[in-house]
Amino acid sequence: MKFETGMENNTMSPSDSAECAGCAANPALLDDFKHAIHALGGKWKLEILFALMNRAIRFGALRRSLDGITQHMLTAQLRELERDGLVLRTVLAEKPLRVEYELTDAAYGLLPAFRELLTWSKAYGARGHAAAREATLGAELT
Structure with missing residues (x-):
């Protein structure tokens, strides 16, 4: 059985994006990414x-x-x-x-990223929440 998420047409290989070309192969970029996530990730x-x-x-x-x-x-x-x-x-x-x-100033540099997260949330967040609620409701009814 094959599951479709609706995101199949939105995927691309790393070589399709000039921005991330070689990202996976570069440990220094991964370290920078981990630092950013650690600085922002936390309750x-x-x-x-x-x-x-x-x-x-x-x-x-x-x-x-x-x-x-x-x-x-x-x-x-x-x-x-x-x-x-x-x-x-x-x-x-x-x-x-x-x-x-x-x-x-470093935190204000995150404003474009925050705007992009809000845009993403408006486009996909509500749909994800609604789908999770429907799945939970469906499981309770069966």
């Missing part, structure tokens, strides 16, 4: 970056904007994002002490 990291897209935000306001995140998790993820050069932490000499977080 809450993308949500944190998205929340910081428009302005610098104080810790408490950032936590309130991310429903369900714990203080410990937010602190840990912000430290990793800061270590990876994506978030800047600024301590303002005020009483009481005020700390703000904002995106670095």
Whole structure:
């Protein structure tokens, strides 16, 4: 039995794309890709970056904007994002002490990638979610 996903016509071999020509054979490119995925991959990291897209935000306001995140998790993820050069932490000499977080230029460089992810999600995300719901519903009915 052959399963069709609907993506058969959208596939291409690596040699069809000049952008990825030789990607699989180049360990340095794989290392760069792994670094990028590690910097962005982590619970809450993308949500944190998205929340910081428009302005610098104080810790408490950032936590309130991310429903369900714990203080410990937010602190840990912000430290990793800061270590990876994506978030800047600024301590303002005020009483009481005020700390703000904002995106670095490196993080703003991700905007085109975020736009592409949103475009992809609009085109394919809802369909994938709907198909998963239908499959679950179908399994429950049988």
